[in-house]
Amino acid sequence: MAMRAGVIGVGYLGQHHARVFSELEGVRLAAVVDTDPARAEEIAGKYGAAAYTDYRKALAAVDAFSIVTPTTRHYEIALECIRAGKDLLIEKPVTVTIEEADALIDASERAGVVVQVGHLERFNPAISAVAPLIGEPRFFEAERLSPFLGRGVDVDITLDLMIHDIDIILSLLGRHSDPVAPFPVDIKATGADVLTGRIDMAKAWLEFDGGINALVTASRTSPTKARTLKIFQRDAYLLVDYQNMEVRRYRKEGNEIIQEALPVEKKEPLKEELREFVQCVGSRSKPRVCALAGRNALKVALGIGDLIKRQNQNLR
Numbered sequence: 001m002a003m004r005a006g007v008i009g010v011g012y013l014g015q016h017h018a019r020v021f022s023e024l025e026g027v028r029l030a031a032v033v034d035t036d037p038a039r040a041e042e043i044a045g046k047y048g049a050a051a052y053t054d055y056r057k058a059l060a061a062v063d064a065f066s067i068v069t070p071t072t073r074h075y076e077i078a079l080e081c082i083r084a085g086k087d088l089l090i091e092k093p094v095t096v097t098i099e100e101a102d103a104l105i106d107a108s109e110r111a112g113v114v115v116q117v118g119h120l121e122r123f124n125p126a127i128s129a130v131a132p133l134i135g136e137p138r139f140f141e142a143e144r145l146s147p148f149l150g151r152g153v154d155v156d157i158t159l160d161l162m163i164h165d166i167d168i169i170l171s172l173l174g175r176h177s178d179p180v181a182p183f184p185v186d187i188k189a190t191g192a193d194v195l196t197g198r199i200d201m202a203k204a205w206l207e208f209d210g211g212i213n214a215l216v217t218a219s220r221t222s223p224t225k226a227r228t229l230k231i232f233q234r235d236a237y238l239l240v241d242y243q244n245m246e247v248r249r250y251r252k253e254g255n256e257i258i259q260e261a262l263p264v265e266k267k268e269p270l271k272e273e274l275r276e277f278v279q280c281v282g283s284r285s286k287p288r289v290c291a292l293a294g295r296n297a298l299k300v301a302l303g304i305g306d307l308i309k310r311q312n313q314n315l316r
Helices: 014-023 037-047 055-061 071-083 098-111 125-133 157-174 269-283 291-315
Strands: 003-008 027-033 050-052 064-067 087-091 115-118 137-145 186-192 201-207 213-219 226-233 236-241 246-253 256-262
Touching: 003 014, 003 055, 003 269, 014 027, 014 037, 014 064, 014 269, 027 037, 027 055, 037 050, 050 055, 055 071, 064 071, 064 269, 071 087, 071 098, 087 269, 098 115, 098 291, 115 269, 115 291, 125 236, 125 246, 125 256, 137 157, 157 201, 157 213, 157 226, 157 291, 186 291, 201 291
Parallel strands: 003 027, 003 064, 027 050, 064 087, 087 115, 137 213
Antiparallel strands: 137 226, 186 201, 201 213, 226 236, 236 246, 246 256
């Protein structure tokens, strides 16, 4: 029997959740929810689903939801869905606060529902290609720049864009130590509110046990778009280009630096993410980006944001 899927919030990103659910095998897109009736009808009609303006009225028609609303509404919607026994994919960041994230984790464990957090870059094929090559990483440098698009401005840039790279770095470090992602032992950060009254650009230095460091930059005020991750280790320097789904390795051979492009099987990350969600719902297994992973990335991102805000307050 096909899993009945629903999407709550069908704006820029949510419409693609609806599209992918309508394409996946073993899934029937049963409901599209949006507070704008015309938008709900448009997307529902496009993919053969029922349209709703109130997610509560769709609960009986759906087995699992994607929640793709503004972050500030994640907690209240997710909690009610969990209490109704619905499996969830919650777009990142999982919630606005750690307290909310912990409450959702507790509620989902008591209800026995699957909760996956939408950290999309985990499913970028470039990350899948580079992960097996990471042996003893010493330094990460991530840069995530975007022109101002007017989306995601309900939260700081640390929660909108930087959290992607925080999650990736924690997950890659977790592969080489404890299965639970390690937290930084120290954080240094700077940033500024430029356009929105929230933090619009940020730079953070993260120090981990074992002398591993990371420099993470995010901005929504850049004239150009960039999504890169550099990983430095003893035997190689690895460059990940998220946008083009490319990986390059630079290594020393004799007195020369050899550059090679590594094979990457290009796939749509969102389709891979939702396919895993459907599989986890069917098998009742924990997703690779479980609620705890989303909570851990949120904790680091909030720590960076709080540090920047304290510093900026002292300058006023």
